[in-house]
Amino acid sequence: MDFNQSRFPGFARLSHAALALLAVVLIAGCGSIKGEKDPTAGWSAERLYQDARTEISAGNWKDARTRLEAVEARYPFGGYAQQSLIDQAYVNWKDDEPEQALAAIDRFQQQYPNHAGTDYMLYLKGLITFTPPSASFTKFTRQDPSERDPKGLRESYESFNELIKRYPDSRYTADAKKRVTWLVGTIAQNEVHVAQYYYERGAYVAAINRAQTVITDFQGVPIAEKALYIIYLSYDKLGLTELRDDAKRVLDQNFPNSKFYEQGLDEPGGSYWNPINWF
Known part of the structure; x- marks a missing residue:
């Protein structure tokens, strides 16, 4: 059955208003997302890893973990990814997260058995x-x-x-x-x-x-x-x-x-x- 908007003019006005509101929400959402841009975006594996080591030295386990996980996710191949897993295990152990530490060790042993x-x-x-x-x-x-x-x-x-x-x-x-x-x-x-x-x-x-x-x-x-x-x-x-x-x-x-x-x-x-x- 065809829907004839001419028979319901109030509905047409409501539809236009809803679309306008949706556009405002989307624009606001884009602005919010833009405002929460990752400050490490574009960083090299070396820079991420060195920053993680600085956080480890300071005992900032949460920030160190974030950097190390970023190395593993963005640069899964190469020496920095391997070292990031080793350090993730250590950081999680020091941060009283034994299950996460053991999970990092298991991933390391599976991926790099002869490391x-x-x-x-x-x-x-x-x-x-x-x-x-x-x-x-x-x-x-x-x-x-x-x-x-x-x-x-x-x-x-x-x-x-x-x-x-x-x-x-x-x-x-x-x-x-x-x-x-x-x-x-x-x-x-x-x-x-x-x-x-x-x-x-x-x-x-x-x-x-x-x-x-x-x-x-x-x-x-x-x-x-x-x-x-x-x-x-x-x-x-x-x-x-x-x-x-x-x-x-x-x-x-x-x-x-x-x-x-x-x-x-x-x-x-x-x-x-x-x-x-x-x-």
Whole structure:
């Protein structure tokens, strides 16, 4: 059906008014957009990157991130794009944005698997998962790091371990080795926490399995003494006297006069495993 504007003159006037208003809005919008022009438009990759480095030196993480992302977006090929990803990971880590930092590292590893900076990115990835933001509060809460979810600890261990194996001569390897020593002990201690949890709730088979993991997978860690004691107690509760005696014999051979016979499972005082005190 055809629409005859002559039959509705008021509608025609309304249409003209609406079009005029739309034109005004568009002109105002263009003026607004023009007023918000990116001050870095036309900058070279070098200028963007050097400006980002200046912001990093000043600790202006937000502005540094904006410049680095601009380098990656506008100049995706070449050395500045590669370096911008490395610096994005660092800036996001310093700005308490671990997920964004890890995302930058993942992009870097996928795009530049053989880059000379790979050892640093592995080291940084280990640091990010080694000390999540909540870890900075452990000195106030007195929470043992081994009592937290071990997922981040294991991811940190994997990153540092890969660094040690692939880049034994890297400047970051010596520190990574110290952190791996701490991580092994802490992950083992987490297993013992779980074993004790099961034991205290009467799940003796589960307690034995978790404690046995410490003996087989984390040889030489101090917490193995407690793991063996939990195994000994659990077999005793199950009435498996022969296995109980075997566990006791191993415990006595490796830890003569074990303190756990006298004090039980509860540890007096705090733990020395807090990474804040180590690094």
